[in-house]
Amino acid sequence: MMVTPPFMEPFRIKSVEPIPFPTAEERRNSLAQAGFNLFRVPARQVTVDLLTDSGTAAMSAAQWSAVFSGDESYAGARSYEGFEAVVRELTGMPEVIPVHQGRAAERILFGTLLRPGEISVANTHFDTTAASVAAAGARCIDLPGRPDLPGNTEDSGLFGGNIDLEGLERVLRGPEKVRCVVLTVTDNAGGGQPVSPANLAEVRRLCAPRGIGVLLDASRFAENAYLVTRRDPEWVRASIPDVARAMFDLADGCFASLKKDGLANTGGLIALRDAALARDCRNRLIEVEGFPTYGGLAGRDLEALTKGLHEVMDPRYLEYRAESASWFADQLETAGFPVLRPTGCHAVYVDAAAKLAHIPAPELPATALANALYLAGAVRVTDLGTLVFGGPDPEGGPDRPAPREWVRFALPRRVYTRNHLEYVADIAAQVAAKATALSGYRILEQARTLRHFTAVLAPLGEPVPFEH
Ligand SMILES: Cc1ncc(COP(=O)(O)O)c(C=O)c1O
Incomplete structure (x- = not known):
């Protein structure tokens, strides 16, 4: 039997869609106009969108x-x-x-x-x-x-x-x-x-x-x-x-x-x-x-x-999905990020608390890491830290921290190839190299439930410049 790398896409592409390449200035402006919340950034300002695997699949x-x-x-x-x-x-x-x-x-x-x-x-x-x-x-x-x-x-x-x-x-x-x-x-x-x-x-x-x-x-x-x-x-x-x-x-x-x-x-x-x-x-x-x-x-x-x-139950498709998540985790680890192992299928989870130990949970380290990836290369991922799973303190003190400060690199189904993910790993390496210079965020406006979708934030420090 012919052996194929398990992470080779078990499909070929029949219909394509161009992806945007916003400049560094456009990325800075988009993020600021979005209240430093990636959910509020327009998709036309995103190069590789790993915000979610939900509703983003390519149909056959x-x-x-x-x-x-x-x-x-x-x-x-x-x-x-x-x-x-x-x-x-x-x-x-x-x-x-x-x-x-x-x-x-x-x-x-x-x-x-x-x-x-x-x-x-x-x-x-x-x-x-x-x-x-x-x-x-x-x-x-x-x-x-x-x-x-x-x-x-x-x-x-x-x-x-x-x-x-x-x-x-x-x-x-x-x-x-x-x-x-x-x-x-x-x-x-x-x-x-x-x-x-x-x-x-x-x-x-x-x-x-x-x-x-x-x-x-x-x-x-x-x-x-x-x-x-x-x-x-x-x-x-x-x-x-x-x-x-x-x-x-x-x-x-x-x-x-x-x-x-x-x-x-x-x-x-x-x-x-x-x-x-x-x-x-x-x-x-x-x-x-x-x-x-x-x-x-x-x-x-x-x-x-x-x-x-x-x-979705095709074993070859599922094998490709699991193997590409695991391969992508290797790339992010090589880029300098601690990743959750073993990987599942739909995403790779990076531990922002470990990488940005200088940013305490109430200053949203997962948000800081996600926003830096956007500023560095218009890569959009999602914060699964205190902004999502923490909450305001009823007594008015600092935010209740989430149990973990994860950043999730979700993998839309049948959408991106290995080249796209290599680009993300490249951007991740640039961010990892400047991790200690990143600063946190504070919340200016938030809804009572599911606040992360609409919250407006403000940076607590100066933006860090990236290569391109
Ligand atoms: C485990 C799980 N349950 C429920 C939902 C909610 O689904 P929907 O976004 O379709 O409302 C999600 C969405 O991400 C999910 O991951």
Whole structure:
């Protein structure tokens, strides 16, 4: 058999889009006009955009041709039937509800399921998930895995997305009214690390006798399944659909942003076993999203997703994705940054606290690093530090720090080649060389929730000049 490097793109390019190359002055102006918040910088001022892997995928020729067969009927569209069949086959869950993106699924599902004062426990709730739990008047408890604890030792860091089982048992035995346990697969806020089937099975064992629902945030279900086949000897020979199905079989329901492993630019879903809960979700959906067979999407979007959910499980594509993330982590490490290992699939996470130890958490080291990458070469990444996961101190003191100061270099699906990533590594090396000269930021304006999307910041020092 001919051997190809695993990170060679297993596709060729049929349609292209030029990318912008703003000058140093344009970059400085764009960032200042954006209130030093990369979410507010226009995409036309970005050369390589690694802000997110969400909704940024390149669709295949098969998806684009399916788009033309979209059935745009208001009710009972044929495009829904195809989508429903694929999701049922994938998850084994009979109740399939499309929505326009992940947070719509979260708002509808948690708004229906949770009562004020109740608790949702997770490995880590993603920020939008946490916002929906709070909007329902309920409370989140995050229990990220602790490989050092008894019961979790088999993972030895390979399943960094696992929930802390000992902590979970303690919460379940306590006085709190836990309504559901959520496993985010893979754990985006926790470094894109996978959850093992064994961990999920334990969660089910603890929850089922207590009548507590187990839910998957399945936004990256295929990437999680692939990493399971690489890291768990029990699943080495299993196919991706089989691993994914084994995980879904252990859950009572799931929700997902299909802007990730749906390989499309918009979409989301809720899939459930409980018909009564699904009926209540559909009634809520009608108020905010549309009719239950389109859920805020066009028929053509459903067609693209139906194909995308198949394509994403191609083992060669997933291997390329995992290997290119790992290769990219090597490049960033060579550039001088501490990176999270082992890498997952959708991003490489850099530890800004370690690299910018002179910037304390309330001065937003992850933001400082992300902004420097933009100023140096119009590379856009995202801050997953105190701006995102910290918060204002209720007493008016300095910001509550996040548990980690990560910068995430997300990898849009099928969009950038190795050359683009080599350019990013080059820019990263320029920033790393001047890391000690970078200064932090303070927040001038912020929203009460999800503040990072719109916050206005001010630099606490002079900008550092870069080469070009
Ligand atoms: C794990 C996870 N859950 C939920 C969401 C929210 O999805 P959306 O952006 O489609 O609303 C995201 C988005 O990044 C995510 O990574």
